[in-house]
Amino acid sequence: MTTNPEKPKLAMYWAASCGGCEISVLNLGDRILVIDEIFDIVFFPAIADFKYDDLRSYPDGYIDLCLFNGAIRNSENEELAHLLRQKSKVMVAYGSCAYEGCIPALANLTSRDFLLNTVYVNQPTNDNPNRIMPQPRYPMEEGVLELPAFYENVHSLDQIVDVDYYLPGCPPESHQVWAVMQVVIQALTKGSPLPPKGAIIGAGEVAVCEECPLEKHEKTITRFYRPYEITPEPDVCLLEQGLICMGPATRNGCGALCPQVGMGCRGCYGPLPGVVDQGAKMISAIASVIDAGEPGMEEEDIELAIKAVIDTIPDPAGTFYRFSMAHSLLFRAKTDQTST
Amino acid sequence: MNNQFEPVILGFLCNWCSYRAADLAGTARIHYAPNMRPIRVMCSGRVDPQFVLKALREGADGVLIAGCHPGECHYVNGNIKTIRRYLLLRKMLKQWGIEEERVQLVWASASEGKQLAEAVDRMTEMLRALGPLRWNETVLGQPGINGDMAPAETLAEEASA
Numbered sequence: 001m002t003t004n005p006e007k008p009k010l011a012m013y014w015a016a017s018c019g020g021c022e023i024s025v026l027n028l029g030d031r032i033l034v035i036d037e038i039f040d041i042v043f044f045p046a047i048a049d050f051k052y053d054d055l056r057s058y059p060d061g062y063i064d065l066c067l068f069n070g071a072i073r074n075s076e077n078e079e080l081a082h083l084l085r086q087k088s089k090v091m092v093a094y095g096s097c098a099y100e101g102c103i104p105a106l107a108n109l110t111s112r113d114f115l116l117n118t119v120y121v122n123q124p125t126n127d128n129p130n131r132i133m134p135q136p137r138y139p140m141e142e143g144v145l146e147l148p149a150f151y152e153n154v155h156s157l158d159q160i161v162d163v164d165y166y167l168p169g170c171p172p173e174s175h176q177v178w179a180v181m182q183v184v185i186q187a188l189t190k191g192s193p194l195p196p197k198g199a200i201i202g203a204g205e206v207a208v209c210e211e212c213p214l215e216k217h218e219k220t221i222t223r224f225y226r227p228y229e230i231t232p233e234p235d236v237c238l239l240e241q242g243l244i245c246m247g248p249a250t251r252n253g254c255g256a257l258c259p260q261v262g263m264g265c266r267g268c269y270g271p272l273p274g275v276v277d278q279g280a281k282m283i284s285a286i287a288s289v290i291d292a293g294e295p296g297m298e299e300e301d302i303e304l305a306i307k308a309v310i311d312t313i314p315d316p317a318g319t320f321y322r323f324s325m326a327h328s329l330l331f332r333a334k335t336d337q338t339s340t
Numbered sequence: 341m342n343n344q345f346e347p348v349i350l351g352f353l354c355n356w357c358s359y360r361a362a363d364l365a366g367t368a369r370i371h372y373a374p375n376m377r378p379i380r381v382m383c384s385g386r387v388d389p390q391f392v393l394k395a396l397r398e399g400a401d402g403v404l405i406a407g408c409h410p411g412e413c414h415y416v417n418g419n420i421k422t423i424r425r426y427l428l429l430r431k432m433l434k435q436w437g438i439e440e441e442r443v444q445l446v447w448a449s450a451s452e453g454k455q456l457a458e459a460v461d462r463m464t465e466m467l468r469a470l471g472p473l474r475w476n477e478t479v480l481g482q483p484g485i486n487g488d489m490a491p492a493e494t495l496a497e498e499a500s501a
Contacts, residue, residue: 280389287424334437
């Protein structure tokens with residue numbers, strides 16, 4: 001590729017991710033042409049054929065803006081995180097995986113061995129009596145074959161390298177991406193200031209509930225439903241209808257898209273400002289709608305009534321930490337008991 | 341000196357009932373396990389689940405939350421908030437591989453110094469049977485949370501062994 005020395009350089013890379021973050025950039029629509037006009041794209045595996053050696057050949061700090069999406073799950077992800085950090089002036093953890101682990105980090109609830117056995121041995125469709133597993137290094141006559149090593153834990157980007165900004169969302173909403181790009185473009189072309197280092201950009205400062213138009217009442221419920229079990233009333237808060245909605249514990253910025261179409265907020269914009277552990281906050285929020293029986297009930301009966309409601313939440317850890325496992329206080333489960 | 345394991349219990353005691361129960365246990369010279377480090381909170385409903393997780397992450401072997409009996413809360417229903425949070429937290433902690441006995445909720449009114457002391461004794465015995473938690477060392481590995489970031493070579497040797 002020919003490079004234009006005048007233009008600022010842009011890179012985007014996917015580590016442990018699904019590709020949705022790349023789509024969210026393309027979702028800018030024809031504004032993508034503005035990006036192309038202003039930036040010189042120097043590394044972007046999803047849309048152009050760059051090699052890792054191209055990246056290695058750049059001088060340090062050559063890339064002005066690196067959008068890094070995906071969690072760190074294997075040695076290749078880690079190597080590229082270090083390499084891109086070295087080559088980039090501004091490193092953005094783009095999307096929920098890079099920011100706080102997202103879906104890949106749910107693997108921290110189990111162990112590496114359990115995952116490998118599930119995929120390569122224990123599936124009914126597997127025929128692997130010798131338990132052959134992928135090997136990071138395999139010496140053979142022609143030379144040594146190598147695969148990235150699969151780690152025990154999934155990490156967020158900032159647990160591996162220094163990160164300048166975080167852009168939350170799974171994936172980030174395109175109007176937020178555009179707003180961020182404009183700030184960056186202004187900074188690069190007109191010298192206007194960038195946000196302070198470590199800032200969470202392209203998102204709001206309050207809970208999703210604040211921008212959710214559904215009507216909220218003070219109400220408790222006697223059971224939770226999974227999304228397929230009921231068709232929610234339109235216009236009424238989903239939590240009051242027994243659908244788990246992460247809105248109260250999640251940062252806004254998305255426009256409350258999911259609750260407005262009857263699907264509880266999944267929590268992809270991460271915890272609110274000042275909150276460390278999104279799942280813990282969700283426990284507090286959801287506890288407030290659980291019905292605790294009538295006043296004056298015996299202590300045991302209160303406990304039984306509450307337990308009956310909680311029994312209808314099948315997977316609290318996976319639900320409340322769906323996006324934030326790598327940034328949670330406990331980080332991973334103690335697996336000698338859960339993985340067997 | 342014996343070598344039995346002395347668990348560290350972090351106690352969140354409500355100002356109006358359970359902290360006074362602990363006071364009473366002291367003035368009544370009740371002998372009980374010295375394993376609980378009490379922290380006074382205005383209400384058991386003030387105990388954010390983040391406090392519990394942080395305690396477990398940073399070295400506590402167990403967390404005890406103590407408040408007024410249901411119906412006797414100084415703030416009418418703060419303890420009803422507590423019990424709902426606590427039951428949900430306990431269910432979730434099971435998924436993280438944390439035994440139920442490590443986080444306990446007890447009701448102790450200001451006159452129940454003996455009951456509180458007994459609860460601490462009971463919990464200490466349970467945690468002794470379970471052994472230490474030591475989240476940082478045993479679950480996250482040393483040093484710190486990046487302990488598993490062994491170089492590819494080491495992982496390759498492990499995988500081929």
